[in-house]
Amino acid sequence: MLRDFFGYYRPWLGLFWLDFGCAVLSGLFELAFPLAITAFIDHLLPQGNWSLTVAAAIGLLVLYAINSGLMVIVIYWGHKLGINIETEMRARAFDHLTRLSWRWYDRSRTGKLVARVTRDLEEIGEVAHHGPEDAFIAIMTFIGAFILMFTINPSLALIVALIVPAMLVLVIFYGGRMTRTWRAIYSRVGDFNVRLEEALGGVRVVQAFGNEAHESELFAADNQNYRKTKLEAYKVMAASSALQYMGLRLVQVVVMVVGASFVLSGDLTTGGFVGFLLLVGVFYRPLEKIAAVIETYPRGIAGFRRYQELLATEPEIADAPDAIPAPVLRGDIRFENVSFGYDDRPILRGIDLTIKAGETVAFVGPSGAGKTTLLALLPRFYEPSAGRITVDGIALDQMQLHSLRRQIGLVSQDVFLFGGTLRENIAYGRLGASDAEIVQAARQAQLGPLLENLPEGLDTIVGERGVMLSGGQKQRVAIARAFLKNPPILILDEATSALDSQTEREIQTALDALSVGRTTLVIAHRLGTIRHADRIAVMQDGRIVEMGEHGALVAQGGVYARLSG
Numbered sequence: 121m122l123r124d125f126f127g128y129y130r131p132w133l134g135l136f137w138l139d140f141g142c143a144v145l146s147g148l149f150e151l152a153f154p155l156a157i158t159a160f161i162d163h164l165l166p167q168g169n170w171s172l173t174v175a176a177a178i179g180l181l182v183l184y185a186i187n188s189g190l191m192v193i194v195i196y197w198g199h200k201l202g203i204n205i206e207t208e209m210r211a212r213a214f215d216h217l218t219r220l221s222w223r224w225y226d227r228s229r230t231g232k233l234v235a236r237v238t239r240d241l242e243e244i245g246e247v248a249h250h251g252p253e254d255a256f257i258a259i260m261t262f263i264g265a266f267i268l269m270f271t272i273n274p275s276l277a278l279i280v281a282l283i284v285p286a287m288l289v290l291v292i293f294y295g296g297r298m299t300r301t302w303r304a305i306y307s308r309v310g311d312f313n314v315r316l317e318e319a320l321g322g323v324r325v326v327q328a329f330g331n332e333a334h335e336s337e338l339f340a341a342d343n344q345n346y347r348k349t350k351l352e353a354y355k356v357m358a359a360s361s362a363l364q365y366m367g368l369r370l371v372q373v374v375v376m377v378v379g380a381s382f383v384l385s386g387d388l389t390t391g392g393f394v395g396f397l398l399l400v401g402v403f404y405r406p407l408e409k410i411a412a413v414i415e416t417y418p419r420g421i422a423g424f425r426r427y428q429e430l431l432a433t434e435p436e437i438a439d440a441p442d443a444i445p446a447p448v449l450r451g452d453i454r455f456e457n458v459s460f461g462y463d464d465r466p467i468l469r470g471i472d473l474t475i476k477a478g479e480t481v482a483f484v485g486p487s488g489a490g491k492t493t494l495l496a497l498l499p500r501f502y503e504p505s506a507g508r509i510t511v512d513g514i515a516l517d518q519m520q521l522h523s524l525r526r527q528i529g530l531v532s533q534d535v536f537l538f539g540g541t542l543r544e545n546i547a548y549g550r551l552g553a554s555d556a557e558i559v560q561a562a563r564q565a566q567l568g569p570l571l572e573n574l575p576e577g578l579d580t581i582v583g584e585r586g587v588m589l590s591g592g593q594k595q596r597v598a599i600a601r602a603f604l605k606n607p608p609i610l611i612l613d614e615a616t617s618a619l620d621s622q623t624e625r626e627i628q629t630a631l632d633a634l635s636v637g638r639t640t641l642v643i644a645h646r647l648g649t650i651r652h653a654d655r656i657a658v659m660q661d662g663r664i665v666e667m668g669e670h671g672a673l674v675a676q677g678g679v680y681a682r683l684s685g
């Protein structure tokens with residue numbers, strides 16, 4: 121996994137080495153400053169040479185200035201490295217998410233997915249920047265400071281070293297606890313996101329049922345859980361900070377007392393004493409870094425693991441290696457003994473059906489009979505569990521998915537509109553369509569009068585999911601998209617919601633115009649549509665139980681006759 125992780129550094133190696141080099145240099149400066157102070161006190165001060173003292177002070181200031189310049193590079197360019205890696209990963213995650221199959225989305229919750237693409241990757245970015253650099257610098261300053269302390273006074277250095285294991289235990293213990301609490305916090309944030317996504321996305325339903333208080337209660341539970349977990353984290357943080365602070369001061373006081381006795385006995389110079397005290401600070405600082413690494417590293421790694429899992433989730437439906445680009449299809453469709461279930465429960469059972477190019481077939485039957493499911497197999501949103509489907513004699517899975525879907529138009533019951541303009545939403549049928557083409561498609565979809573009435577015309581914002589349009593208007597936008605797409609095969613899942621007769625007529629006119637010259641499969645809820653169909657397939661319990669023209673089916677006196685009666 122680490123190899124995969126470091127693979128992301130490859131495009132940014134220059135940036136990495138710049139950041140790393142500057143961080144190492146800055147670490148070396150930190151080690152050198154106490155020595156400079158020692159030399160200042162022990163060698164410069166006794167000379168009583170004021171101009172030399174000033175020169176040394178200026179020299180020191182220059183070094184500090186260089187070090188602060190290095191800090192700018194480390195902080196800015198180091199984070200740039202992190203955000204570059206994060207951006208690349210986010211792009212890949214999004215790309216991958218848009219390719220995953222419907223079955224996978226059926227089982228996922230959007231809030232959690234959003235958290236993966238945002239929060240998880242932010243964590244990874246932090247680790248990508250701080251991880252390797254902090255770990256290296258911490259070890260370098262730790263060992264460097266100890267060697268320097270040892271050269272100043274070995275006995276004093278050993279006293280300091282004796283306390284290190286206790287401090288390390290402290291850091292690791294609290295680091296571990298911190299990691300666990302952070303993990304809990306992030307899982308709570310995930311719960312939060314899911315709840316927010318659903319409550320706000322469904323706010324109209326919440327209000328329609330007067331369930332605001334109920335939602336608030338559910339939210340309050342998550343909110344309180346989050347609070348509790350966060351308080352736990354603060355408790356750990358407070359205890360760990362206080363203990364680490366106290367540990368460091370303890371060492372400093374011990375060094376002060378023992379060091380003072382060495383100074384008095386002449387075993388240590390005053391400069392050495394002061395330098396040593398400063399080095400104690402430098403020596404223990406990496407412990408904080410180690411603590412920080414211990415805290416952020418597992419979060420980043422956990423995030424990276426989830427990210428890898430996501431990328432490793434193969435889209436269930438993808439192009440076979442030998443798939444061909446679909447030729448321009450005529451629209452002869454055959455279902456050959458097709459069965460399907462979303463899970464173990466069979467939904468479609470041995471469907472055999474042949475539809476000729478240009479034919480309009482209406483699917484009717486009780487709710488839950490499997491009409492929508494059957495038609496979802498044609499653009500390969502789901503894969504049949506048995507049997508096969510061909511178009512113009514070519515099996516669906518022998519064609520490249522995009523080239524197949526490009527030739528199937530879909531007008532579904534719930535039209536999903538994006539939050540932009542009417543133009544963008546219609547042009548979704550064929551990205552890059554000209555304004556003239558969009559207007560023509562809108563007119564064909566009976567949206568002409570609406571466009572003329574809207575002061576902003578095509579630039580009208582439709583609101584989130586198209587809330588500013590009526591149900592009938594949204595349907596017509598979907599029809600306009602299909603006109604623009606101009607596919608040989610059309611799937612129409614008629615809206616069940618009642619439309620007024622005028623709107624229904626307009627939509628029917630638009631649909632009739634749309635289906636001319638195309639193979640059309642309609643899930644019909646309205647008599648009007650059924651009458652226009654060449655044939656009617658009656659479905660029940662995942663089977664086609666009757667098939668034929670309206671008159672013949674009525675005469676047959678079976679399921680259809682009962683349904684339409």
Ligand SMILES: Nc1ncnc2c1ncn2[C@@H]1O[C@H](COP(=O)(O)OP(=O)(O)OP(=O)(O)O)[C@@H](O)[C@H]1O
Nearest residue numbers: 226462463467485486487488489490491492493494
């Ligand atoms: N994504 C899904 N995951 C699991 N089960 C599903 C899914 N979609 C539909 N089902 C189930 O499959 C069965 C058939 O549903 P389908 O939507 O195909 O029926 P339908 O005939 O189109 O009904 P309606 O006329 O009410 O739209 C139903 O029992 C439904 O619960």
